[in-house]
Amino acid sequence: MAALDAILNDIDTDLENALERLFAFLRIPSISTEPAHAGDCRAAAAWLAQDLTALGFETSVEDTSLHPVVLATKPKPGAPHVLFYGHYDVQPVDPLDLWTTPPFEPRIASDAEGRKTIVGRGSSDDKGQVMTFVEACRAHIAMSGELPCGVTILIEGAEESGSQGLPEWVAANRDRLGCDVVLVCDTGMWDRTTPAITSSLRGLAYFEVKVTCADRDLHSGFFGGAARNPIHVLAKIIADLHDEDGRVTIPGFYDGVHERPPEVLEQWRGLGLTPETLLGPIGLKEPAGERGRMPIELVQSRPSCDANGIIGGYTGEGTKTVIASTASAKISFRLVDDQDPKVLAERFEAFVRERVPSDCTVDVITYKGSRAISLPFDMPQLGAAKAALAEEWGVPAVTVGAGGSIPIVGDFKRLLNRDTLLIGFGLDDDRIHSPNEKYDLTSFHKGTRSWARILAALGQG
Amino acid sequence: MAALDAILNDIDTDLENALERLFAFLRIPSISTEPAHAGDCRAAAAWLAQDLTALGFETSVEDTSLHPVVLATKPKPGAPHVLFYGHYDVQPVDPLDLWTTPPFEPRIASDAEGRKTIVGRGSSDDKGQVMTFVEACRAHIAMSGELPCGVTILIEGAEESGSQGLPEWVAANRDRLGCDVVLVCDTGMWDRTTPAITSSLRGLAYFEVKVTCADRDLHSGFFGGAARNPIHVLAKIIADLHDEDGRVTIPGFYDGVHERPPEVLEQWRGLGLTPETLLGPIGLKEPAGERGRMPIELVQSRPSCDANGIIGGYTGEGTKTVIASTASAKISFRLVDDQDPKVLAERFEAFVRERVPSDCTVDVITYKGSRAISLPFDMPQLGAAKAALAEEWGVPAVTVGAGGSIPIVGDFKRLLNRDTLLIGFGLDDDRIHSPNEKYDLTSFHKGTRSWARILAALGQG
Structure with a gap:
C-alpha cells in the first residue's frame, strides 16, 4: 500500500x-x-x-x-x-x-x-x-x-x-x-x-393536514360571517400547537423526553454561546422555542414542531374576495430520546380532529417518521x-x-x-x-x- | 314607440x-x-x-x-x-x-x-x-x-x-x-x-400581510425549536382575529355598527330561515360567525372578517423539512353602517404589528376600501x-x-x-x-x- x-x-x-x-x-x-x-x-x-x-x-x-x-x-x-x-x-x-x-x-x-x-x-x-x-x-x-x-x-x-x-x-x-x-x-x-x-x-414525524369546509369556493360578500373558513380552522390548529411558553401543547407530547444531566447543560453553558451565535447569522435575535432553555439545548436535545408549509384560497396578485373551500398545511415534529413517532401520529391526529367543526372534514396524511x-x-x-x-x-x-x-x-x-x-x-x-x-x-x-x-x-x- | x-x-x-x-x-x-x-x-x-x-x-x-x-x-x-x-x-x-x-x-x-x-x-x-x-x-x-x-x-x-x-x-x-x-x-x-x-x-376593507422572520429558508432539523417560524406568527394573528364567540377582536372594530331595529329582526325571523337554508346548499350546517345571530342577520347586517388566502413554505407534493423565511395572507373585512375602512386600516395594522416578534418584520398592504x-x-x-x-x-x-x-x-x-x-x-x-x-x-x-x-x-x- x-x-x-x-x-x-x-x-x-x-x-x-x-x-x-x-x-x-x-x-x-x-x-x-x-x-x-x-x-x-x-x-x-x-x-x-x-x-x-x-x-x-x-x-x-x-x-x-x-x-x-x-x-x-x-x-x-x-x-x-x-x-x-x-x-x-x-x-x-x-x-x-x-x-x-x-x-x-x-x-x-x-x-x-x-x-x-x-x-x-x-x-x-x-x-x-x-x-x-x-x-x-x-x-x-x-x-x-x-x-x-x-x-x-x-x-x-x-x-x-x-x-x-x-x-x-x-x-x-x-x-x-x-x-x-x-x-x-x-x-x-x-x-x-x-x-x-x-x-x-433527532427523529422526525411529518404530517399533512387538509381542512375542507364548504363544498366550493364562496364569495365573501355573500357568505362572510356565516360560512366556516378553512384558513381560520387551520390557523387555529397551528396557533394552538404551542403555548405562551413555546411548549408543544399536544397531550403527552413530552412523554419519553429526558432532561439532559447537569454536567451536559454545564458543558453547553461553558461554550459561551448566546442566542446571537446561532440566530445572528440568519438575521434573528430572539430564540422562539421553549422559554428558559439555551438555543443549543433546544436544537440538540429538545423536540420541536414546525409548520413547513401552508396554502389556501387566493394567493395571486391583488385581491379576490373568496372564502376557500379547502386549506392545507404540512406540519412536522423533531423528536428526541424515546418519543415514538407512531404514538405521536395518533395524538396529533386527535388534536387536529378536536379542532375541526363537525360540518367540516379533515384529512391527515402521515408521512414516514423516525425515532x-x-x-x-x-x-x-x-x-x-x-x-x-x-x-x-x-x-x-x-x-x-x-x-x-x-x-x-x-x-x-x-x-x-x-x-x-x-x-x-x-x-x-x-x-x-x-x-x-x-x-x-x-x-x-x-x-x-x-x-x-x-x-x-x-x-x- | x-x-x-x-x-x-x-x-x-x-x-x-x-x-x-x-x-x-x-x-x-x-x-x-x-x-x-x-x-x-x-x-x-x-x-x-x-x-x-x-x-x-x-x-x-x-x-x-x-x-x-x-x-x-x-x-x-x-x-x-x-x-x-x-x-x-x-x-x-x-x-x-x-x-x-x-x-x-x-x-x-x-x-x-x-x-x-x-x-x-x-x-x-x-x-x-x-x-x-x-x-x-x-x-x-x-x-x-x-x-x-x-x-x-x-x-x-x-x-x-x-x-x-x-x-x-x-x-x-x-x-x-x-x-x-x-x-x-x-x-x-x-x-x-x-x-x-x-x-x-356591505362595505369592504382588504389587506395583505407578509411576515418575514429569518433572512433565508432554514432546515427545520438545524433550527427547529430555536428559530421563529413566520407561518406560526401569521397563524396566531389569524386565530386571534376572532374570539370564542365568533366576534372580531380588533379593538374598536364594532364602532359604528348599529343593531337592527326589533321589527327588522322580527321580519327576518318570520322568513322561517334555518342555518340549513343558507348553508345547506354549500355543504355546511353550523353558522360560523357571531354566536346567537341568525345567518341572514350575519351576512346582511353584521361586519365580518375572512382570510381570503394564505401561502408560506413548501406547498408542493411530499415533504420538505423547511422553516420558511416568509409567509403571507390576504385578509378582508365586510363593513356595515358607519364603519370607516380608513380607521379600520389603522387599527388592523396595529393589531398585526403587536403580534410580530421584535426581530421579525411585517408588511401590511392596504387595498382600496369602501363604506x-x-x-x-x-x-x-x-x-x-x-x-x-x-x-x-x-x-x-x-x-x-x-x-x-x-x-x-x-x-x-x-x-x-x-x-x-x-x-x-x-x-x-x-x-x-x-x-x-x-x-x-x-x-x-x-x-x-x-x-x-x-x-x-x-x-x-
Whole structure:
C-alpha cells in the first residue's frame, strides 16, 4: 500500500478533475419528491454506478418502491469492512427566483474574503459529501491499486422523501450489507476549522393536514360571517400547537423526553454561546422555542414542531374576495430520546380532529417518521476516526448532537445491528434546503483528505 | 314607440343571437387582477364599444389608471335619463383543474331537471348581467328606433380590482354622467322565481400581510425549536382575529355598527330561515360567525372578517423539512353602517404589528376600501321598477340587503348625488368567483325582458 502522504498528495493534484466529476453529478436535477424528476433520479443513480464501476467496484442499480439505490462493493478478505451510506437525491429548488444562478448549473464562487464555494442544489446535501468519500476511495485505488479495508457503498435516492422504500430494501438485502461499522457523510462540522462527529440525531414525524369546509369556493360578500373558513380552522390548529411558553401543547407530547444531566447543560453553558451565535447569522435575535432553555439545548436535545408549509384560497396578485373551500398545511415534529413517532401520529391526529367543526372534514396524511438515535461513546472505530480528523484539521474533532434526522441510521442499527459514524463537512451557512445551496471548497477538498485518512486508520483496525 | 309586447316578443325570438353575442364577450379572458390579461381587458372594452356603437350609442373607450372604461350615451331630450353601470372584467379562474370545461369556452349546460345554464367565467359576474341591459336596449331600438328614456352606459374593467381608477375618472367626468337615477345589474334574485332589488350593501376593507422572520429558508432539523417560524406568527394573528364567540377582536372594530331595529329582526325571523337554508346548499350546517345571530342577520347586517388566502413554505407534493423565511395572507373585512375602512386600516395594522416578534418584520398592504351603503326607501324610481319586475315574474319583487360590496355605488352618491337601483338576476348557486361559474338561461332571458319593462316604466316617469 502506498504511503498516506502519496495518497493525500494525489487528492491535492487531482482536485480540478474531482470538481469536474462532482459538477457532472450536480447537473442532474434528481429531486426525489417531485414525480416529474423520477427520470433524473434514475440518471443520477446511473452516473454514480458508472463512476464506481470504473473504480473497480462490483456495482448494481436496484429498484425500490420509489427511486433506485446504487450498491457497490469492493471486498478485502481479512480486513475490516465498512458500509458507506449517502444519497444522490436533492431537495426541491423553490423559490427558484431567489437563486442567483440556476440551481443545476454548479459553479465556483468567491466571497469578499476569498473563500471559495461550490454553489448548486446538492453541493452540500448530499452529492458533494458523497463525493468526498468516493474521491478518497479513488485516490487510494490510484496510488495502491486497492482500498485499505473492504468497502460497500450504498447510495439511495429517496432520502429527501423520508427514505421511502429503503428500510424494506435493506431488510431484504441484509446479507449483502455485512460490515463492521457504517459510515455516513451527511452532517456538518462544528465550525469552518473544527471537524465534528455527530453522536445523536433527532427523529422526525411529518404530517399533512387538509381542512375542507364548504363544498366550493364562496364569495365573501355573500357568505362572510356565516360560512366556516378553512384558513381560520387551520390557523387555529397551528396557533394552538404551542403555548405562551413555546411548549408543544399536544397531550403527552413530552412523554419519553429526558432532561439532559447537569454536567451536559454545564458543558453547553461553558461554550459561551448566546442566542446571537446561532440566530445572528440568519438575521434573528430572539430564540422562539421553549422559554428558559439555551438555543443549543433546544436544537440538540429538545423536540420541536414546525409548520413547513401552508396554502389556501387566493394567493395571486391583488385581491379576490373568496372564502376557500379547502386549506392545507404540512406540519412536522423533531423528536428526541424515546418519543415514538407512531404514538405521536395518533395524538396529533386527535388534536387536529378536536379542532375541526363537525360540518367540516379533515384529512391527515402521515408521512414516514423516525425515532431519535444516539451512538455508544465506546465504539472502537470512534477513536480512530477522531484521531484521523484531528491530524487533517490540526484541532481535535468534537462530538456533537445534531438537530436533523437521518432515519436510516436507526434502520441500520435495527436491521444490521451496526452503529454508524456520522462524519460530515457541511457548514451551518451551506443553505441546504434553501436557494443558493453551497459547499465550501475546503469542505470538499479536506473532506476527501479526511476520508482518505479515516479509511487508512480503519484498515488497521 | 312600439308596444311593449312587441319588444318583449323580439327579445324572445332573438334569444339565440343574444346568446351568440354574450358568448363572444365571455370568450375574452378579461381578468383585471392579473397584469398578463391587461390586453384582454382592453379587448373586452373594444368589443363592447363596437356593439354599443352599432346600436347608435355615441361611444368611447377611455383610459383610467388601470383598465379602460366604456362610456356610451344615447340622449332623449325631455325624457328622464338613466346611468347604467356594470363591469366587463372577471375574477381569476384558479383552481383551474376544478373547472369541468375551460372557463373561457362558454357553453349551455342542462341539469337533471332540464334547467339550462350558461357556464363560463363572467357568465353571471358580470358580463351576463351587463348584456341583459344591453339586449333590452337593443330590442327597444329594433322595434321603436329609439329608447324610452335617455341612457348612458358606463362599463368599467377593474371592479374585481376594487374599481381602481374609477372614482377618479367619475370625478373628472361628472358633467358627462348627469342622470336621474343609476341602475346597476351586479346583484342577485331572492330565489329562482322571485326578483329582488338590493337596498343595502356591505362595505369592504382588504389587506395583505407578509411576515418575514429569518433572512433565508432554514432546515427545520438545524433550527427547529430555536428559530421563529413566520407561518406560526401569521397563524396566531389569524386565530386571534376572532374570539370564542365568533366576534372580531380588533379593538374598536364594532364602532359604528348599529343593531337592527326589533321589527327588522322580527321580519327576518318570520322568513322561517334555518342555518340549513343558507348553508345547506354549500355543504355546511353550523353558522360560523357571531354566536346567537341568525345567518341572514350575519351576512346582511353584521361586519365580518375572512382570510381570503394564505401561502408560506413548501406547498408542493411530499415533504420538505423547511422553516420558511416568509409567509403571507390576504385578509378582508365586510363593513356595515358607519364603519370607516380608513380607521379600520389603522387599527388592523396595529393589531398585526403587536403580534410580530421584535426581530421579525411585517408588511401590511392596504387595498382600496369602501363604506357600506343603503338606499332611501322613498326613491321615486323604486316603485316603478318593483312594478315592472312583478309583471315580468308574476310575483312581487322583494327588497333585500346584500352581503357583497359595490364600492362605486357610494361614489355615485358622493360625486353625482344620485341613488342607485341595484337590480340583478344572479342566483346563490351561480358560483361567481369559483370554478364552473354559471348564469341561468332564465336569468339571462327574463332579466333582459325585465330591463325592457323597467326602461319603459322609467321612460314614463
